Amino acid sequence: MTVLVDRQTKKGPWVDQLKGRTLIEWVEDRTPGDSRLEMCIQCGTCGGSCPSGQDMDHTPRQLFAMLRAELEEEVLNSNTPWFCVSCYLCTVRCPQEVKITDIMYTIKTLAVADPRTHANTARDFSETFIGYVDRFGRSFEFGLASRHALSHMPNSVQGVMELGLGLLTQRRMDLTPTKIKNLPQLSKILHRAKELEAEL
Amino acid sequence: MKYLFYPGCSMEKSAIPYLMSLKAIEDKLSMExxxxxxxxxxxxxxxxxxxRIASHALVGRNLAIAxxxxxxxxxxxxxxSACYLNLSKTDHYLQEDRIFKARIDDALAAGxxxxxxxxxxxxxxxDVIYNEIGLEKIKANVVKPLKGLRVAAYYGCMIVRPDLHGYYDSHEYPMILEELLEALGAEVIDFPMKTHCCSGHMTQISGETAYELIRRLIYGATRYEADLMVTLCPMCQLNIDAYQSEANRYFKTDYVMPILYFTQLIGLAFGIDAKDLGIGQEFVDPRPxxxxxxxxVDEAPAATKKRRVKEEGLPMPQMPGKNGGGD
Structure with missing residues (x-):
């Protein structure tokens, strides 16, 4: 994999967005609160605590070392943040109180915004999910599950259908989405928020 | 006592039994x-x-309504648990981070x-039922103690972690659900997996990852001889309940571990009819x-219903020498 930013000149597609910041500073700036990313001492408590760590390309510790080494393309194409299950075990165990789970979210948003990253199932799931939230103001389990299953799990569509049928017969799923009343208000808020995000 | 209430999307869909049971015990707990x-x-x-910003502005709208x-x-x-964490997290960061607050203020102002x-x-x-309503009030309403029922108290992740406001005494080994279930008369087993992850959305992303996390939990509860698991989160319930057969298929195991909401068990101990608590809408049958x-419980859960097949229905191939098929 090529590193697109020249370390001496900092020339590359990132240079405008980084605005003279290191990659670590850039991630910190985009994470609400004090993420404490620069405090990582590479102890590995995070990876050792992670329930899905065995399926990750890199442990959180490795990923943070890669951030420090400015390996942006490798970081953004790592499956690590997408395999984070948001259990916050690493966050509460980290001796340096690095907000690891929050940082994983930030890295996901950076990957989504970057045209060089590869699509993946997790990312498509998130984007389909928020598509429904943007359109209705509510999540829509039936639409999400069926659309996602058809495009990403063609081999297990039967299992998904059985599950969906079970939820329907147990009166635990609706075929139509629920829409909030003041959707225009929510749309304005989200639109403005996305504009602000683009400026970061 | 009046409380503002944010049900969240799941409560109206996959977790309807949770909403029904919470509503059913509201009066007896003097909650409105x-x-x-x-x-x-x-x-x-x-x-x-x-x-990132939009995700918090989304939550900000709910806080503004509140x-x-x-x-x-x-x-x-x-x-x-996910709704709880998102709401409390946005509120927490708005207090902690002024630059972040300015951005959320700006977005909310657009609406x-x-x-x-x-x-x-x-x-x-x-947390409200345990700390605000209190165990005394709960005990006073118990008319049908859950005596002899062995339960595994399962918290999942997001209620006790990251616990930004410090409501819980432990991130990994809390005890309040156990105390509550004991107050209902249940026999609470030791369950070291109680705050381990149910796999969250991983069932939709990587089955292998998800089924292993689900397996660990049902293995743990089975090993400690629980009759059922008790949860407080729609996502945990869905994963353990609806994906248990998938996990069993994947690992060629045959675990049967039902999972109910803590509000359903409170309701049962209060003598409320199982049907009014949404019991009977599970994939893994809790009736035994x-x-x-x-x-x-009158209704049999659909997913565990046996299809009626006539014994003599279809001719099955038989191995010679077995079942009298040869000599």
Missing amino acids: LVELEDWNCCGATEYSAVN ESMSAESHTLVAPC DMSYTPGSIEVRHAL ALAKIDVE
């Missing part, structure tokens, strides 16, 4: 849940993976809304477990 007007989705664990209704109550109760950080106290339903406390 006032639902937020025109609330929107909390974004779950998905919105913040795509748009503040506009604060004449009713300053405490906002969320029964879903003519505003929120004063810290003006609403976000609490999980379990509930029979131990003489609870009858």
